[in-house]
Amino acid sequence: MNATGIPGDGALVRGNRDPKLTIGTDADSGKICPHNANVSCASCRLNELCLPIALNKSEIHQLDEIVERNRPLKKGEHLYRQNDAFKSVYAVRSGSFKSYVLSDSGQGRVTGFFLPGEIIGMDGIASKRYSNSTQSLEHSSICEIPFSQLEKLSHELPNLQHHFFAIMGNEIAKDQQIHTLLSSYSAEERTASFLLGLSSRYARVSLSPTRFLLPMTRSDIGEYLGLTVETVSRILTSLQKKGFIQVNNREIELKDIDGLRHIVASCSSS
Amino acid sequence: MNATGIPGDGALVRGNRDPKLTIGTDADSGKICPHNANVSCASCRLNELCLPIALNKSEIHQLDEIVERNRPLKKGEHLYRQNDAFKSVYAVRSGSFKSYVLSDSGQGRVTGFFLPGEIIGMDGIASKRYSNSTQSLEHSSICEIPFSQLEKLSHELPNLQHHFFAIMGNEIAKDQQIHTLLSSYSAEERTASFLLGLSSRYARVSLSPTRFLLPMTRSDIGEYLGLTVETVSRILTSLQKKGFIQVNNREIELKDIDGLRHIVASCSSS
DNA sequence: CGTAGTGTTGAATTGAATCAAGTGTCGTGG
DNA sequence: CCACGACACTTGATTCAATTCAACACTACG
Numbered sequence: 001m002n003a004t005g006i007p008g009d010g011a012l013v014r015g016n017r018d019p020k021l022t023i024g025t026d027a028d029s030g031k032i033c034p035h036n037a038n039v040s041c042a043s044c045r046l047n048e049l050c051l052p053i054a055l056n057k058s059e060i061h062q063l064d065e066i067v068e069r070n071r072p073l074k075k076g077e078h079l080y081r082q083n084d085a086f087k088s089v090y091a092v093r094s095g096s097f098k099s100y101v102l103s104d105s106g107q108g109r110v111t112g113f114f115l116p117g118e119i120i121g122m123d124g125i126a127s128k129r130y131s132n133s134t135q136s137l138e139h140s141s142i143c144e145i146p147f148s149q150l151e152k153l154s155h156e157l158p159n160l161q162h163h164f165f166a167i168m169g170n171e172i173a174k175d176q177q178i179h180t181l182l183s184s185y186s187a188e189e190r191t192a193s194f195l196l197g198l199s200s201r202y203a204r205v206s207l208s209p210t211r212f213l214l215p216m217t218r219s220d221i222g223e224y225l226g227l228t229v230e231t232v233s234r235i236l237t238s239l240q241k242k243g244f245i246q247v248n249n250r251e252i253e254l255k256d257i258d259g260l261r262h263i264v265a266s267c268s269s270s
Numbered sequence: 271m272n273a274t275g276i277p278g279d280g281a282l283v284r285g286n287r288d289p290k291l292t293i294g295t296d297a298d299s300g301k302i303c304p305h306n307a308n309v310s311c312a313s314c315r316l317n318e319l320c321l322p323i324a325l326n327k328s329e330i331h332q333l334d335e336i337v338e339r340n341r342p343l344k345k346g347e348h349l350y351r352q353n354d355a356f357k358s359v360y361a362v363r364s365g366s367f368k369s370y371v372l373s374d375s376g377q378g379r380v381t382g383f384f385l386p387g388e389i390i391g392m393d394g395i396a397s398k399r400y401s402n403s404t405q406s407l408e409h410s411s412i413c414e415i416p417f418s419q420l421e422k423l424s425h426e427l428p429n430l431q432h433h434f435f436a437i438m439g440n441e442i443a444k445d446q447q448i449h450t451l452l453s454s455y456s457a458e459e460r461t462a463s464f465l466l467g468l469s470s471r472y473a474r475v476s477l478s479p480t481r482f483l484l485p486m487t488r489s490d491i492g493e494y495l496g497l498t499v500e501t502v503s504r505i506l507t508s509l510q511k512k513g514f515i516q517v518n519n520r521e522i523e524l525k526d527i528d529g530l531r532h533i534v535a536s537c538s539s540s
Numbered sequence: 541c542g543t544a545g546t547g548t549t550g551a552a553t554t555g556a557a558t559c560a561a562g563t564g565t566c567g568t569g570g
Numbered sequence: 571c572c573a574c575g576a577c578a579c580t581t582g583a584t585t586c587a588a589t590t591c592a593a594c595a596c597t598a599c600g
Binding site: 099101103109111112122123124125126127131132151154155158161162164165166167168169170171172173175176177178179180182183184223224225226 | 369371373379381382392393394395396397401402421424425428431432434435436437438439440441442443445446447448449450452453454493494495496
């Protein structure tokens with residue numbers, strides 16, 4: 001049942017011509033898991049990670065009925081914008097997204113990144129409006145799940161209700177970790193933690209946990225971590241000099257995961 | 271239906287003998303809303319703010335059945351500790367709480383404060399373990415809601431399911447605001463925003479939005495906002511000098527709410 | 541091919557942390 | 571009721587991590 005023969009490489013990424021660079025982010029191969037296929041939940045390779053988890057065959061079919069598989073989004077397209085009426089949550093099928101808010105006067109602040117199998121838009125549930133804008137970072141595809149229908153179906157399927165509570169609870173727990181990260185970690189600790197986080201999220205979808213392409217800019221990372229672009233760049237360079245990682249543009253290789261973990265763990269030992 | 275005759279003053283707080291100081295935090299009067307009364311949800315003065323919202327009479331009764339009203343907690347007592355098995359969520363009936371994590375090596379970091387009518391413990395839903403410890407900041411009482419029963423009841427009462435989704439969604443949206451606050455606000459902006467947040471949370475439970483007692487220490491505030499005690503102290507003094515607030519120990523008076531809002535709004539105007 | 545966006549690196553500046561030395565407040569037990 | 575000790579808070583002087591400012595290199599795309 002575990003994913004061994006899962007694709008995800010075998011094609012070039014971002015137009016890079018070097019065939020060894022078949023790492024990270026979703027492939028454009030179009031063979032088995034293309035962006036735009038009308039895969040059903042039952043046949044989706046993410047179904048063990050996404051909403052269908054813990055549902056049985058017939059339940060998955062019912063979920064399938066309410067999922068809308070929209071056309072893929074081009075890089076930079078918005079899924080929704082701040083203050084739009086909340087209608088749906090979204091599951092990332094391929095590609096990646098960032099959420100951000102515009103801080104009143106001008107520039108935005110990134111509040112989250114979303115990789116395949118992750119759920120977007122739960123911040124709008126309470127207020128019935130999205131509290132941030134969400135934009136694709138590359139060519140991406142998503143499943144739209146109209147929330148009112150999800151609620152209705154959750155009412156019929158206790159498994160789904162349970163699982164959606166868990167997904168939301170997970171989001172809450174994750175946000176609290178970020179709170180701790182932002183309130184007490186140094187720039188280097190934040191960056192190391194961020195890379196480790198990405199690593200395990202890639203591992204979750206059976207991509208390499210040690211070698212991947214960053215879908216976001218340094219500036220996005222900085223906004224997310226509460227640092228400036230310059231600081232992010234400097235830290236990455238310094239982590240490379242220290243031998244923890246190998247950076248080449250958006251390409252990242254984690255060479256010493258335990259070393260990175262150690263950086264994060266050794267926070268404020270006083 | 272709106273709360274006008276609600277108590278909340280008329281008694282002394284924290285042993286202070288000056289009768290004019292009948293502000294903030296819950297009263298120990300024991301007249302109508304004491305800490306330890308076995309108030310039913312139907313008769314609880316918080317029922318419009320807490321879980322029962324949007325439930326009808328018979329539904330509230332069913333909710334009532336699963337709520338456990340434990341003995342009050344003394345200042346400093348723990349509701350649960352990090353890594354305890356997750357069993358229940360809790361609604362604050364009176365008093366206040368803080369959640370914190372112990373950062374591996376030593377000292378903690380505060381992740382949240384909870385006032386009457388607010389729900390504690392949702393971070394444990396996904397992992398089945400609480401991801402932080404939660405401790406009362408003063409003599410407090412809570413309602414315990416065993417989560418498995420809440421789930422079961424939510425399945426029977428669509429209103430409750432809907433509302434609990436909303437509560438969790440609200441938590442997520444709130445956490446994201448804090449993310450923005452921590453990643454881009456200055457010390458003064460964070461502090462102003464914190465005070466305004468407390469103000470509206472007190473207003474929500476019909477306490478004065480301009481005059482209240484801080485249930486937490488400067489150090490708690492600092493940990494929560496990612497600042498040191500010294501900085502918090504300095505900022506409060508400086509806000510007082512500028513005429514925005516009046517501070518006396520734990521007693522706070524917001525003298526210029528719009529001024530404070532302006533401090534928060536004028537973030538990074540570049 | 542040129543241009544806008546993205547990323548790097550260096551030097552100067554600064555906001556908040558740290559270090560240090562106090563005062564104030566509260567709860568306890570004599 | 572007062573004295574004591576522990577903790578909470580304040581204020582000042584100094585330091586430092588990260589920002590800001592500035593200049594430049596790289597890349598990618600129309």
